[in-house]
Amino acid sequence: MSDIYYNKSLEIILRAKDKLKGSSICFVSENIFVSQIFLKELLKSIPHLNKLDILYIKPESGNIKIDKIREIEDFILYKPNYSEERIIVIEEIDKLTQEAANAALKIFEEPPYYSIIFTTTTKWNYLLPTIKSRLIRFDIPFISSVVDEVNKKFEDLFFILDFFKYKDMDVFFYLNSEQNNADEINKEISKISNFDENNLGDIINIMKIPISYPENKIKVSFTYFKMWDIIIKISEKDFFVFLKKIATIKSDIETYPFLKYISYLGTVLIRDLLVSQLSSKWKFFWNKPLVYLFGFNNIEANYEESVLTLDYLNNIMSSKVSNFNFEMEIINHFLRIKRCFII
Incomplete structure (x- = not known):
């Protein structure tokens, strides 16, 4: 796909931001870095978003363990301090351990109304059916102009x-x-x-x-x-x-x-x-x-x-x-x- 579709994808998410509060989204791409760039552009484009209202979760030593889910639970207990929403970013959600995935089910299903959970994966089919059913899938187009x-x-x-x-x-x-x-x-x-x-x-x-x-x-x-x-x-x-x-x-x-x-x-x-x-x-x-x-x-x-x-x-x-x-x-x-x- 051309970059026109990539930019339109950003616009779609930004326009729907308020409707997406209280939801969990999964950005699916063929490459991890494409997802990272997309998220960076997305977060940069959200008006009045303060870094204190963003929680980043990434794999450590190849996994996302249950202690990271506990961090999310603590983070979303409180309303945003300076922004209109609290945002949780979970990179490579397919790296959740079984224990962490089970603990995250309730969070993914019903995040607080003032929060949005953004996740990424290049391996949608690796996710447990119970996880998939709680995420809104959004495919990110390939950025072809970079190769050119x-x-x-x-x-x-x-x-x-x-x-x-x-x-x-x-x-x-x-x-x-x-x-x-x-x-x-x-x-x-x-x-x-x-x-x-x-x-x-x-x-x-x-x-x-x-x-x-x-x-x-x-x-x-x-x-x-x-x-x-x-x-x-x-x-x-x-x-x-x-x-x-x-x-x-x-x-x-x-x-x-x-x-x-x-x-x-x-x-x-x-x-x-x-x-x-x-x-x-x-x-x-x-x-x-x-x-x-x-x-x-x-x-x-x-x-x-x-x-x-x-x-x-x-x-x-x-x-x-x-x-x-x-x-x-x-x-x-x-x-x-x-x-x-x-x-």
């Missing part, structure tokens, strides 16, 4: 960055902003593309940087893919030495988000490996440079192992449990993907 602007701005580099639009639109919003320098990004990607087995220290250092920032996601993503270009070709002995060294980053990172992010990157890798084996149509690839980087057309894929690995990676990404054994999962992750390639 990035394409114009980065030209040849866009070919490399294209895959981010499928699940990481926050990178596209960053690239479309004035916070970046296309020459610097190009220089970073060129530097990473020249890494070889002697750059293991550089690879590990980049994998330590926080992935909460879009600019870091670009570096980590291409380092991860370049890393695979190196390790699928090395000996088994060197491969396990590499795994041992990668596991040492545990104390320098947030392990749960890191495992989920490399699982996402792994799905891009394996999906395109399978596409290269099953189709010659480039439009189906998520990250076309991977085909060049790995020479997918010259590599035989273990189809059965690839399908199992995709399932494993998707389970990690959708998991609401954060008590993974990091060292074990790192070994499992790389071993599984290595088995997908028949060298």
Whole structure:
């Protein structure tokens, strides 16, 4: 959809604001960042809304627990101080634990008349039927102009960055902003593309940087893919030495988000490996440079192992449990993907 529909969606919610008091709304989009931008624009456009009358609830360590529902209960006991309404924002409502979801049912069904609950999700079908029945669903259109602007701005580099639009639109919003320098990004990607087995220290250092920032996601993503270009070709002995060294980053990172992010990157890798084996149509690839980087057309894929690995990676990404054994999962992750390639 075009941005005309996106802007109209904002207008619809703003016009209906008074009627929505005492209701719970769920903004559904294909990308978390699209929802965040939409909410930011919406809240900014509500007249006389004071930040003291807004409560933000976000997942912590991958979940929204019952203590956050208790915060909402305390918050909505009181009428707004400076605004016409009290607003509760719950990002990624699909991350509610079972206990939290059950505790939230009454709140979602009957918020006080002076309050509005705004929630977001990219996984509407993951929500419990009891939760869905208490929410007014509102679909947010895709912001197409962002992709077009990035394409114009980065030209040849866009070919490399294209895959981010499928699940990481926050990178596209960053690239479309004035916070970046296309020459610097190009220089970073060129530097990473020249890494070889002697750059293991550089690879590990980049994998330590926080992935909460879009600019870091670009570096980590291409380092991860370049890393695979190196390790699928090395000996088994060197491969396990590499795994041992990668596991040492545990104390320098947030392990749960890191495992989920490399699982996402792994799905891009394996999906395109399978596409290269099953189709010659480039439009189906998520990250076309991977085909060049790995020479997918010259590599035989273990189809059965690839399908199992995709399932494993998707389970990690959708998991609401954060008590993974990091060292074990790192070994499992790389071993599984290595088995997908028949060298």
